[in-house]
Amino acid sequence: xxxxxxxxxxELLLPLGVCLGGFLIFWISFDLLGELExxxxxxxxxxxxxxxxxxxxxxxxxxxxxxxxxLALLYALTQHSRSHELTAMRAAGISLWRICMPYFAVGxxxxxxxxxxxxxxxxxxxxxxxxxxADWRDPSGADSQRxxxxxxxxxxxxxxxxxxIGSFNVLxxxxxxxxxxxxxxxxxxxxxxxxxxRWTSVMWQFTNALEYLHRSEHDDNPAxxxxxxxxxxxxxxxxxxxxxxxxxWVVRQVGTNAFxxxxxxxxxxxxxxxxxxxxxxxxxxxxFADLRGRANLQPGARRTLIADTAVWTNGIWRFKTxxxxxxxxxxxxxxxxxxxxxxxxxxxxxLDAPELAETPDVLRSEVRVGSQMGxxxxxxxxxxxxxxxxxxxxxxxxxxAMERARLDTQLEVRLAAPWTCAVVVxxxxxxxxxxxxxxxxxxxxxxLAIGFSYFVLQRLGFAxxxxxxxxxxxxxxxxxxxxxxxxxxxxxxxx
Numbered sequence: 218x219x220x221x222x223x224x225x226x227x228e229l230l231l232p233l234g235v236c237l238g239g240f241l242i243f244w245i246s247f248d249l250l251g252e253l254e255x256x257x258x259x260x261x262x263x264x265x266x267x268x269x270x271x272x273x274x275x276x277x278x279x280x281x282x283x284x285x286x287x288l289a290l291l292y293a294l295t296q297h298s299r300s301h302e303l304t305a306m307r308a309a310g311i312s313l314w315r316i317c318m319p320y321f322a323v324g325x326x327x328x329x330x331x332x333x334x335x336x337x338x339x340x341x342x343x344x345x346x347x348x349x350x351a352d353w354r355d356p357s358g359a360d361s362q363r364x365x366x367x368x369x370x371x372x373x374x375x376x377x378x379x380x381x382i383g384s385f386n387v388l389x390x391x392x393x394x395x396x397x398x399x400x401x402x403x404x405x406x407x408x409x410x411x412x413x414x415r416w417t418s419v420m421w422q423f424t425n426a427l428e429y430l431h432r433s434e435h436d437d438n439p440a441x442x443x444x445x446x447x448x449x450x451x452x453x454x455x456x457x458x459x460x461x462x463x464x465x466w467v468v469r470q471v472g473t474n475a476f477x478x479x480x481x482x483x484x485x486x487x488x489x490x491x492x493x494x495x496x497x498x499x500x501x502x503x504x505f506a507d508l509r510g511r512a513n514l515q516p517g518a519r520r521t522l523i524a525d526t527a528v529w530t531n532g533i534w535r536f537k538t539x540x541x542x543x544x545x546x547x548x549x550x551x552x553x554x555x556x557x558x559x560x561x562x563x564x565x566x567x568l569d570a571p572e573l574a575e576t577p578d579v580l581r582s583e584v585r586v587g588s589q590m591g592x593x594x595x596x597x598x599x600x601x602x603x604x605x606x607x608x609x610x611x612x613x614x615x616x617x618a619m620e621r622a623r624l625d626t627q628l629e630v631r632l633a634a635p636w637t638c639a640v641v642v643x644x645x646x647x648x649x650x651x652x653x654x655x656x657x658x659x660x661x662x663x664x665l666a667i668g669f670s671y672f673v674l675q676r677l678g679f680a681x682x683x684x685x686x687x688x689x690x691x692x693x694x695x696x697x698x699x700x701x702x703x704x705x706x707x708x709x710x711x712x
Contacts, residue, residue: 221306221311221316222318222319225293225297225316225319225320226319226323228293228296228297229289229290229293229319229320229323232288232289232292232293233285233286233289233323235289236284236285236286236288236289236292237281237282237285240281240284240285241277241281244277244280244281245270245277248270248273249266249270256269259350259353259354260353260354261350261353262353265349265352265353268349269346269349269350272342272345272346272349273342273346275334275338275339275342276334276339276342278331278334279331279334279335279339279634282327282330282331282638283637283638283641283671286323286324286327286638286641286642287641287644287645287667290320290641290642290645290646290649291645291648291649292649293649294645294646294648294649294650295649297649297650298649298650298651303316303650313646313650313708313711314708317642317646317650320642320645320646321639321642323642324638324639324640324641324642325638325639327638328635328636328637328638328639329635331634331635331637331638332635335602335631335634335635336602336603336604336631337602340585340601340602340605344387348364364386364387364388364389365384365385365386365387366384366385366386366387366584367383367384367385368382368383369381369382369385369580369583369584370382371575371579371580371583371612372612373574373575373579373612374612374613374614375574375611375612376399376400376574376575377399377400378397378398378399378400378573378574378575379397379398379399380395380396380397380575380580381395381396381397382394382395382396382580383395385580385584387581387584389528390528390529390577390580391526391527391528391529392526392527392528393525393526393539394525395522395523395524395525395526395527395536396521396522396523397521397522397570397573398519398520398521398522399519399520399521399572399573400518400519400520401432401514401518401519401520401551402432402433403513404433404434404513405430405431405432405433405436405513405514405518406430406431406434406511406512406513406514407428407429407430407431407511407512407514407553408428408429408430408431408439408509408510408511409426409427409428409429409444409508409509409510409511410426410427410428410429410508410509411423411424411425411426411444411505411507411508411509412424412425412426412506412507413425413504413505413506414426414504414505414506414508415502415503415504415505416455416456416459416503416504416505417503418503419449420446420447420448420449421446421447421448421449421452422445422446423444423445423446423447423508426443426444426445427441427442427443427444428441428442428443428444429441430514430551430553430561432520432551440549440551440561440563441561442561453486453488453489453491453493454486456498456500456503459479459482459484459495459498459505460479460498460500462479462482462483462484462493462495463482463483463484464479464480464481464482464483464495465479465480465481466478466479466480467479467480467497469499476499476501476502477500478497478498478499478500479495479497479498479500480496480497481495481496482494482495482498483495489512490512490513491510491511491512492510492511492512493508493509493510494507494508494509494510495507495508495509496508514553514554515553515554515555516554516555517552517554517555517556518551518552518553518554518555518557519551519552519555520549520550520551520552521548521549521550521551521552522536522547522548522549522550522568522570523547523548523550524536524537524538524539524547524548524568525537525538525539526538526539529576529577532571533569533570533571533573534569534570534571534573535567535568535569535570536565536567536568536569536570537566537567538566538567546564546565546566547564547565547566547567547568548562548563548564549561549562549563549564549565549568550562550563551563578604578608579608579612581605582604582605582608582609582612583608583609583612585601585605586601586605586606586608586609586624587609601624601627601631602631603628603631603632606624606627606628606631607628609624610624618685619685622682622683622684622685622689623683625682625689626679626682626683626689626692626693627683628689629682629689629690629692629693629694630678630679630682630692630693632693633693633694633696633697634675634693636697637671637697640697640700640701640704641667641700642704643700643701643703643704643705643708644667644700644703644704646704646707646708646711647704647707647708647710647711648667648707650708650711651711667700671696671700674695674696674699674700675696678691678692678693678695678696679692679693
């Protein structure tokens with residue numbers, strides 16, 4: 218860094234600190250006077266008041282940083298101009314743009330800080346303030362009860378997953394009385410394994426048979442249950458039709474009796490698509506052995522998880538048992554088709570579900586953005602992060618035009634607002650850099666007029682964007698573009 222840059226930064230940072238500190242003290246004092254009666258009614262302790270304004274500080278900085286920066290820049294540039302330092306620098310061959318490079322660096326750094334505050338800290342400020350006030354009003358109340366949202370429903374159109382949640386803790390991400398329904402993948406399949414059985418003239422009876430449902434092609438822990446019999450319609454034929462399956466004939470000698478059996482039979486049922494293999498069948502007695510059948514699941518196959526609690530751990534959802542007598546275990550219900558009236562019901566003490574893509578952040582987005590969309594009036598300020606808005610739009614692709622305008626405007630304003638600190642540098646240069654001995658109050662009056670005009674245009678654009686009267690990007694970026702263009706034009710005319 219050049220010596221000149223260090224000098225200019227030094228002369229800027231001192232008034233910047235004074236301006237920010239003065240604005241901060243004035244704003245907090247003014248706000249405290251207006252809140253005093255409410256704080257007393259909430260029985261707020263002094264330490265709680267300090268904590269309250271610590272929570273409000275990031276949102277307050279979004280307003281005072283650009284104004285304080287503008288005032289400090291005007292003061293610093295006016296002082297340099299009055300002492301003819303700018304004239305000397307330009308006489309030495311340094312352009313005005315190069316002289317102001319440290320100011321642009323400060324503006325960009327502050328813009329980055331504002332973006333971080335906007336995206337990370339400010340969106341949760343309202344909830345943290347509400348929880349703090351609730352603690353004042355009811356110090357003995359369980360803090361955990363204040364963090365629960367009840368009766369949350371969510372459907373992800375991208376994955377087809379539907380959530381029904383009795384209670385959701387927005388802080389810890391814990392779920393209670395949760396029911397999740399999801400589609401099974403297309404490579405899910407069912408299998409029937411029958412060691413022995415017999416045809417009884419009306420149905421197929423099985424001995425020690427098991428029916429398996431594989432959730433995917435390589436599922437090594439499928440759901441299973443016993444299978445006692447199958448009707449002719451389920452099996453796809455009678456004994457005569459099974460004997461006609463492709464296979465071989467073999468003579469079996471049992472004592473003095475010789476039987477000609479069919480062995481190594483294979484068949485694919487055209488109606489169900491089930492692929493059968495049969496080790497051996499006796500055409501006379503109807504006895505058979507080593508029967509296996511495999512079929513892909515039909516359209517509409519789905520999986521439902523029902524649990525008393527669920528927690529987010531190590532990047533996956535873990536469903537667990539709770540104290541409810543209804544859900545003494547985690548139930549995994551597997552439907553083979555849309556019309557399946559006899560699904561598998563597999564019970565677990567704990568069940569991990571890594572295939573679920575909906576994280577606690579997705580659920581929080583649904584809660585926060587959904588509550589904002591439920592308001593009948595337009596929002597007075599941006600209260601949602603860009604991440605929350607993007608998640609909500611992905612989950613709700615068919616929202617109304619008005620809701621989309623409100624979300625898109627908030628998103629664009631969230632991205633455009635931090636650039637205010639960079640734009641004010643362009644505004645301050647033509648007001649503070651002209652040579653000559655001028656009254657210092659010229660810069661002060663100019664900063665107030667500019668800040669007020671910028672605020673009015675910003676609020677107007679925000680309101681017009683939310684109502685759908687202008688496009689969201691224009692509503693958000695128009696103030697920056699207008700004032701940046703004005704600053705560039707006026708700076709080019711500085712002599």
